[in-house]
Amino acid sequence: MSAQAYANGDGSLLKGNSSCFRTSVHSSKFAGTLFDFGGVNDVGRLGNEHDTYFEMAPNFTIAEVDGTEWGAATAFAYKTANESAVQTFDGKDAVIEFDQAYLYVNGFFDFDKGATLWVGKKYIRSDSFLTDQFWRNTSGTGVGIDNLSVGSGKLRASWTKRTGNADFTSNNDTYKYDKYLEQVDLDKADYVNVTDGKGYKLVSVEKAKTVEINMFDFDYSFNVADGKNLDLGYTLITPQRYSSEYASSGYSLAREIANSQIFTLGYNQSLLGGHNSTYLRFVKGQTAGDGGWGDYTAYGYASSKASSSSWAWDFINLSAIKITENFKLYSHVRGYITGGYDTDVSGGLTHARGFQVVVRPEYQLTKMTKLALEAGFMTQSKQNVNSKDDSNNQAQKVTLAYILNPFGANLYSNPEFRFYVTYKHAGHDNRAYGSLNDITNASVIEKKDGKLESVSSGLKRTHDTFFGVQATAWF
Numbered sequence: 001m002s003a004q005a006y007a008n009g010d011g012s013l014l015k016g017n018s019s020c021f022r023t024s025v026h027s028s029k030f031a032g033t034l035f036d037f038g039g040v041n042d043v044g045r046l047g048n049e050h051d052t053y054f055e056m057a058p059n060f061t062i063a064e065v066d067g068t069e070w071g072a073a074t075a076f077a078y079k080t081a082n083e084s085a086v087q088t089f090d091g092k093d094a095v096i097e098f099d100q101a102y103l104y105v106n107g108f109f110d111f112d113k114g115a116t117l118w119v120g121k122k123y124i125r126s127d128s129f130l131t132d133q134f135w136r137n138t139s140g141t142g143v144g145i146d147n148l149s150v151g152s153g154k155l156r157a158s159w160t161k162r163t164g165n166a167d168f169t170s171n172n173d174t175y176k177y178d179k180y181l182e183q184v185d186l187d188k189a190d191y192v193n194v195t196d197g198k199g200y201k202l203v204s205v206e207k208a209k210t211v212e213i214n215m216f217d218f219d220y221s222f223n224v225a226d227g228k229n230l231d232l233g234y235t236l237i238t239p240q241r242y243s244s245e246y247a248s249s250g251y252s253l254a255r256e257i258a259n260s261q262i263f264t265l266g267y268n269q270s271l272l273g274g275h276n277s278t279y280l281r282f283v284k285g286q287t288a289g290d291g292g293w294g295d296y297t298a299y300g301y302a303s304s305k306a307s308s309s310s311w312a313w314d315f316i317n318l319s320a321i322k323i324t325e326n327f328k329l330y331s332h333v334r335g336y337i338t339g340g341y342d343t344d345v346s347g348g349l350t351h352a353r354g355f356q357v358v359v360r361p362e363y364q365l366t367k368m369t370k371l372a373l374e375a376g377f378m379t380q381s382k383q384n385v386n387s388k389d390d391s392n393n394q395a396q397k398v399t400l401a402y403i404l405n406p407f408g409a410n411l412y413s414n415p416e417f418r419f420y421v422t423y424k425h426a427g428h429d430n431r432a433y434g435s436l437n438d439i440t441n442a443s444v445i446e447k448k449d450g451k452l453e454s455v456s457s458g459l460k461r462t463h464d465t466f467f468g469v470q471a472t473a474w475f
Contacts, residue, residue, distance in 0.1 A: 019475050023052040026468030040132050041293045043376030044358040047399030047422035051081040068107040075100035115148045130332040130358045133293050138217040153222025162213045214238045231266035260285025273322035274411050281314040288312040291352025305346035312338040320411045326364040333357050354380040370408045374399045395426045415473035425463040
């Protein structure tokens with residue numbers, strides 16, 4: 001087909017670009033909270049997902065001229081956890097998202113024909129297959145270059161922005177991100193600044209408190225031996241503060257919002273017909289979070305208990321290997337520790353720790369059938385200035401599945417039908433899981449002092465066993 005036909009849009013070529021689908025039906029009646037805690041990110045995906053998700057990601061070639069390819073990539077998704085025949089798209093029953101929309105050009109640079117320049121809304125993320133954790137995620141709208149040759153390795157660099165959900169509003173008054181300081185006479189001041197001796201009072205700002213997050217992300221990967229490479233990453237996160245519009249009136253942020261930085265060091269190697277990857281990550285600043293399995297990139301400005309002094313260390317190991325021709329093993333191991341909190345902002349939180357492991361051995365029975373066992377465990381704890389506020393959460397899951405797959409001998413192969421039975425358990429302070437729906441809220445009638453009174457039954461459910469069927473595909 002001629003370059004002119006592509007340029008005119010008469011011969012656009014549709015290519016698959018990481019489209020995916022999953023759906024599930026299960027027997028548990030506690031779906032409302034069962035999947036909120038001890039969920040996918042905590043103890044693994046197999047037999048533990050309760051939604052329908054369908055994402056199409058078509059990629060269109062627009063023009064091919066003199067060794068260059070010009071194209072557009074998109075991604076849009078439908079998702080719902082509602083099992084009704086019809087859902088309304090109100091953000092509760094069902095959601096339609098537009099996740100990617102960017103233009104790209106390959107082969108434009110004579111000095112490096114393998115590099116790709118792009119502009120638009122794009123996924124930029126690294127994830128764990130077993131837990132669906134995007135442990136590095138700078139997706140957004142921006143500009144970047146991929147696969148650029150630098151020395152013996154490849155560089156990826158991008159500037160992306162996010163808008164909307166990250167804002168300064170907080171239920172915790174100690175954050176005071178939604179208030180400004182105004183200089184006033186000393187007799188009207190809420191407090192006096194010991195540095196300049198001037199009086200100030202807090203003034204609420206009733207305008208929208210959204211903020212745009214800038215992410216400057218760099219990743220450099222290079223081989224150190226056959227089948228082995230090192231990966232170096234750096235991300236600078238800078239919020240565009242909305243205080244400037246009030247500066248001329250003498251307003252300023254009561255508590256400044258600092259930049260954040262993320263450093264990653266990764267080692268990847270080919271292993272037993274598959275791969276093994278180990279990453280060490282350090283986060284400094286207000287996106288360090290307050291413990292959990294988040295990506296720590298552009299979230300947390302609204303709800304995080306972190307401050308500019310906060311930090312977080314993460315260790316992540318991911319593998320997918322073929323031990324024998326018929327026996328495969330997937331694994332996910334992750335641990336974190338956080339600290340450096342300003343306790344005025346964190347509500348007394350001083351440290352947070354977490355550890356999780358998820359393993360999934362699979363054994364091929366026939367060309368298109370296999371058995372899989374997925375076991376997951378996680379524990380999280382938080383330490384506070386007042387020890388009575390300390391917490392410790394735990395959750396465990398075991399799933400046995402009989403799987404139909406046309407390419408069962410391959411790692412990550414799909415599509416799949418998974419017929420499963422799952423046992424889940426939550427312990428210690430896991431009230432989000434342990435207090436399941438109507439079990440906890442149930443009441444009984446007791447006779448007290450000659451009167452009938454409704455009192456809490458006090459029943460707690462900390463475990464559940466259920467069965468179901470999942471279907472999933474990538475294409």
